[in-house]
Structures are given as structure tokens and as C-alpha cells.
Amino acid sequence: MRILHTSDWHLGQHFMGKTRQAEHQAFCAWLIEQVREQEVDAVLIAGDIFDTGAPPSYAREQYNRFIVELRASGCELVVLGGNHDSVAMLGESKTLLAQLGTRVIPGVCEQLDEQLLVLHRRDGTPGAVLCGIPFIRPRDVLLSQAGQSAQDKQQSLQQAIAQHYQDLYALAEAKCAELGGEVPIIATGHLTTVGASASDSVREIYVGSLEAFPTSAFPPAAYIALGHIHRPQKVGGLEHIRYCGSPIALSFDEAKQQKEVLLVELDGSGLRQISALPVPRFQPLLSLRGSLKELEGQIKQAAEQGSAEQPVWLEVLVGSDDYLSDLQLRIAALCEGLPVEVLRIRRERGNTVAGLQGQARETLDELSVEDVFAQRLSSEGFDEGEQARLLELYQQVVSELREGEA
Incomplete structure (x- = not known):
């Protein structure tokens, strides 16, 4: 069998x-x-x-x-x-x-x-x-x-x-x-x-x-x-x-x-x-890491896997330049004209900026309740470990409430 x-x-x-x-x-x-x-x-x-x-x-x-x-x-x-x-x-x-x-x-x-x-x-x-x-x-x-x-x-x-x-x-x-x-x-x-x-x-x-x-x-x-x-x-x-x-x-x-x-x-x-x-990979997905100079070459290389119809989704972890306050603008400039879309920027020291592109167009209809809760957590200044733990507890409570309603 x-x-x-x-x-x-x-x-x-x-x-x-x-x-x-x-x-x-x-x-x-x-x-x-x-x-x-x-x-x-x-x-x-x-x-x-x-x-x-x-x-x-x-x-x-x-x-x-x-x-x-x-x-x-x-x-x-x-x-x-x-x-x-x-x-x-x-x-x-x-x-x-x-x-x-x-x-x-x-x-x-x-x-x-x-x-x-x-x-x-x-x-x-x-x-x-x-x-x-x-x-x-x-x-x-x-x-x-x-x-x-x-x-x-x-x-x-x-x-x-x-x-x-x-x-x-x-x-x-x-x-x-x-x-x-x-x-x-x-x-x-x-x-x-x-x-x-x-x-x-x-x-x-x-x-x-x-x-x-x-x-x-x-x-x-x-x-x-x-x-x-x-x-x-x-x-x-x-x-x-x-x-x-x-x-x-x-x-x-x-x-x-x-x-x-x-x-x-x-x-x-x-x-x-x-x-x-x-299983074939149906959506290019990559995590890149380095300084802005190093990321420039990595982003261009990543773009070779994408197309205008299906851009590569990227997570970018910024190393030695993570102190810069305008990282979003700098990385957006590196991606300009390339078939890539940065979904998350992370600083080496742990600060996370989510949704470089598309964030301004994001509406509640496009987000799940977990997404809304996660974004609120990220705005409260908790470190990533605390955020993950609180999100797990939240998800468990929601699951139990749904089962109780059923």
C-alpha cells in the first residue's frame, strides 16, 4: 500500500x-x-x-x-x-x-x-x-x-x-x-x-x-x-x-x-x-543579512529569482548600519526597479520594522486578528522573545474561546 x-x-x-x-x-x-x-x-x-x-x-x-x-x-x-x-x-x-x-x-x-x-x-x-x-x-x-x-x-x-x-x-x-x-x-x-x-x-x-x-x-x-x-x-x-x-x-x-x-x-x-x-517552490522567499553595501549586491542577486508578476519576498537583517534612522528609505532605494518586495526589516540589535512596502496600503480587512495583535505588540517596545511569548498566550486564549463558542 x-x-x-x-x-x-x-x-x-x-x-x-x-x-x-x-x-x-x-x-x-x-x-x-x-x-x-x-x-x-x-x-x-x-x-x-x-x-x-x-x-x-x-x-x-x-x-x-x-x-x-x-x-x-x-x-x-x-x-x-x-x-x-x-x-x-x-x-x-x-x-x-x-x-x-x-x-x-x-x-x-x-x-x-x-x-x-x-x-x-x-x-x-x-x-x-x-x-x-x-x-x-x-x-x-x-x-x-x-x-x-x-x-x-x-x-x-x-x-x-x-x-x-x-x-x-x-x-x-x-x-x-x-x-x-x-x-x-x-x-x-x-x-x-x-x-x-x-x-x-x-x-x-x-x-x-x-x-x-x-x-x-x-x-x-x-x-x-x-x-x-x-x-x-x-x-x-x-x-x-x-x-x-x-x-x-x-x-x-x-x-x-x-x-x-x-x-x-x-x-x-x-x-x-x-x-x-x-515540493516545488511556488513563491521566492529569502532572508538577507549584512551591511547596506553587502545588501546591495545580495538584493540584486535575489532579484534574479523574481519577476514583475511574482517578486521575491525579502526579509532584510541590517548589520553594521543598523543605527541609521532612515533604513527604510535606504533599502527602498536599493530595491527600486527590481522585482523584489521587502516584507520585514530587522536591525542586528533586535529592533524590527515590518512591512516596508505595502504598509501604507494595509487595511484591517487584509489583516488577521493575530496580525493586528502582533503589530500592537511590536509598537509597545517589548523585545522579540516577550512578543513571541505574549502572542502564543493570546493565540491559545482565542483558540479556547472559539472552541467554547462552538
């Missing part, structure tokens, strides 16, 4: 005032082409299909269009909820999408066996049993107890998540026996594991509770498809536990990464092979 593992699409993301709609549309078309070429039996999206719990209408349309077009390829689809996704929003179309060969697990289900799925080959025969585990919220598996220390809460949450995996794996083993025993078991997850290398765009999930989940706590599945970390990587050097990473760069520190999806081949004996399929 052939599984295509992907995650962290973040449909609807606004990147410093820029939409990623065209990139996501190009990626969806490319992915369906890969499904056909590689004769993929099932696609797994391991969380964060959307960037926010209330995605814009065009992002929902992209999601629905992808499902319809994938259906025509003869491939099954499984969508797992991530920490960015709204359980209620993903779940509202679950029954309808099941008629199109798409199964959605937006959050931990009341009945555990609802998270147990049989994946089929193109000929209709069972190819794998899936332990479909989405992002696990603490309230899904834990009851709050008075008097617990932070360390106690972390240990309790880790144990509860591990128990959830073990209980579902036990059901999977029983299902395999029912199917004749020659069917591999796959598991998913949307969480941070011990030793995983993250990037700037990855949000802390369990604020103050769980730093990372140990690989030893996973059950002995043939393959474990993980989401949340945007850098593609093996976990703990283990071949069968993988983050596929995000399909597009979601922050400037991801600009140099080769994005990929993973083609996973299994048979009755277990995992046979994993192949990385490189």
Missing part, C-alpha cells in the same frame, strides 16, 4: 499582510498530480489544514476543491485536526465529506473506535489499519486536579497521551486480527516530540504543560505520521517516525528548506520504503 504523508498546510495564512492563496493552490494541483503518478492509495494530512480556527472563505473553498479533485483520482483522504484547526469547523462537514472518500478526525472522539480507520488499496482490499490521532487537547484526556505542580501536570498529560495511543493501538491489533493479521498498523500525531527541530512559525502547543513527547511512549506501529513541526525530519533517528514538514515556507527561517511530502510504502510485513517527494 502507498500512503502520502503531508501536514501543516495552514490554508488561509496571511504572511506579513500577504496571502498564500496562489501558493496553496499550486501545491494542491501538484499534490494531486503526484497522487496520480505514484498511484497513491491514501493521503494523510497530519493536522493544521487551516491556519486559524475561522479561516477565510477562499481557504475553505480550496479545501473543498482539493477533496473533490482528489476523489476523481481514486485515492482516499484522511484529515486530522491540528492545534490551529477548530474542532467544530472541521467536524461540521465530516458526514458530508465521508461520501467523497474523505474521513475527518477533527479532535479526540467520545468513542475511541471512531478514530480507528481501515485504509484501502485502489482495488478495495484492506491495506492498513490507522490509529487516527489528531492534536490532543489536555481537556480531552485529563481532569484538572487541585494542588498539582507544573511538573505533576506535565507528567499527567504525557501519561494520558501515551495511554490514548496504547488504547487505540490495542483496538488496531484486534482489527488486524479480524482482517486476517497481514495488515500493517499506522499511527498519526500532532505534537512536539523529544529532539524535534522547530522553526519560528511553530507555535508552542501545551503552554506550561508539556514540552515534548518521548518517542518511547509511541506504540510499535509500522509507521507514525506526525505533524506540527515544519522541518521535515526523522524523530530520534528512527526511520519509521517522521515529520514531513509544511509544504510551503511559513516563516523566513524556513526559506532555505527543501519542502517535501513523504511517500510511504507498506505491505503485510510492515514498512518497506519511504521516499521524499520534493
Whole structure:
């Protein structure tokens, strides 16, 4: 059986005032082409299909269009909820999408066996049993107890998540026996594991509770498809536990990464092979660093990757000249007439100026609530570490409020 593992699409993301709609549309078309070429039996999206719990209408349309077009390829689809996704929003179309060969697990289900799925080959025969585990919220598996220390809460949450995996794996083993025993078991997850290398765009999930989940706590599945970390990587050097990473760069520190999806081949004996399929770069994105003199040459070189229709998006970190008060004007002069657009200027000493071009044209309609909050934070004089921490706490509160309303 052939599984295509992907995650962290973040449909609807606004990147410093820029939409990623065209990139996501190009990626969806490319992915369906890969499904056909590689004769993929099932696609797994391991969380964060959307960037926010209330995605814009065009992002929902992209999601629905992808499902319809994938259906025509003869491939099954499984969508797992991530920490960015709204359980209620993903779940509202679950029954309808099941008629199109798409199964959605937006959050931990009341009945555990609802998270147990049989994946089929193109000929209709069972190819794998899936332990479909989405992002696990603490309230899904834990009851709050008075008097617990932070360390106690972390240990309790880790144990509860591990128990959830073990209980579902036990059901999977029983299902395999029912199917004749020659069917591999796959598991998913949307969480941070011990030793995983993250990037700037990855949000802390369990604020103050769980730093990372140990690989030893996973059950002995043939393959474990993980989401949340945007850098593609093996976990703990283990071949069968993988983050596929995000399909597009979601922050400037991801600009140099080769994005990929993973083609996973299994048979009755277990995992046979994993192949990385490189995702084309649909939008040039670069981070440049140096003095103004050095940046002049770097910007000209970067411009070779762009065009009038698709300029290169730049982050510029100014080194020895960072004391100058007119950096925006100077960098704008360096970019004049070139197919580049500077989205962020950073001074070596940590002061950030966002949105050199387009800021004057920016309106509330073009910004998400997270963008507005982030811009307000930047105007209050907090350092970057404090800003990141406050933004994470804000995002968690908003997510909990949305779930409460649902």
C-alpha cells in the first residue's frame, strides 16, 4: 500500500499582510498530480489544514476543491485536526465529506473506535489499519486536579497521551486480527516530540504543560505520521517516525528548506520504503543579512529569482548600519526597479520594522486578528522573545474561546 504523508498546510495564512492563496493552490494541483503518478492509495494530512480556527472563505473553498479533485483520482483522504484547526469547523462537514472518500478526525472522539480507520488499496482490499490521532487537547484526556505542580501536570498529560495511543493501538491489533493479521498498523500525531527541530512559525502547543513527547511512549506501529513541526525530519533517528514538514515556507527561517511530502510504502510485513517527494517552490522567499553595501549586491542577486508578476519576498537583517534612522528609505532605494518586495526589516540589535512596502496600503480587512495583535505588540517596545511569548498566550486564549463558542 502507498500512503502520502503531508501536514501543516495552514490554508488561509496571511504572511506579513500577504496571502498564500496562489501558493496553496499550486501545491494542491501538484499534490494531486503526484497522487496520480505514484498511484497513491491514501493521503494523510497530519493536522493544521487551516491556519486559524475561522479561516477565510477562499481557504475553505480550496479545501473543498482539493477533496473533490482528489476523489476523481481514486485515492482516499484522511484529515486530522491540528492545534490551529477548530474542532467544530472541521467536524461540521465530516458526514458530508465521508461520501467523497474523505474521513475527518477533527479532535479526540467520545468513542475511541471512531478514530480507528481501515485504509484501502485502489482495488478495495484492506491495506492498513490507522490509529487516527489528531492534536490532543489536555481537556480531552485529563481532569484538572487541585494542588498539582507544573511538573505533576506535565507528567499527567504525557501519561494520558501515551495511554490514548496504547488504547487505540490495542483496538488496531484486534482489527488486524479480524482482517486476517497481514495488515500493517499506522499511527498519526500532532505534537512536539523529544529532539524535534522547530522553526519560528511553530507555535508552542501545551503552554506550561508539556514540552515534548518521548518517542518511547509511541506504540510499535509500522509507521507514525506526525505533524506540527515544519522541518521535515526523522524523530530520534528512527526511520519509521517522521515529520514531513509544511509544504510551503511559513516563516523566513524556513526559506532555505527543501519542502517535501513523504511517500510511504507498506505491505503485510510492515514498512518497506519511504521516499521524499520534493515540493516545488511556488513563491521566492529569502532572508538577507549584512551591511547596506553587502545588501546591495545580495538584493540584486535575489532579484534574479523574481519577476514583475511574482517578486521575491525579502526579509532584510541590517548589520553594521543598523543605527541609521532612515533604513527604510535606504533599502527602498536599493530595491527600486527590481522585482523584489521587502516584507520585514530587522536591525542586528533586535529592533524590527515590518512591512516596508505595502504598509501604507494595509487595511484591517487584509489583516488577521493575530496580525493586528502582533503589530500592537511590536509598537509597545517589548523585545522579540516577550512578543513571541505574549502572542502564543493570546493565540491559545482565542483558540479556547472559539472552541467554547462552538
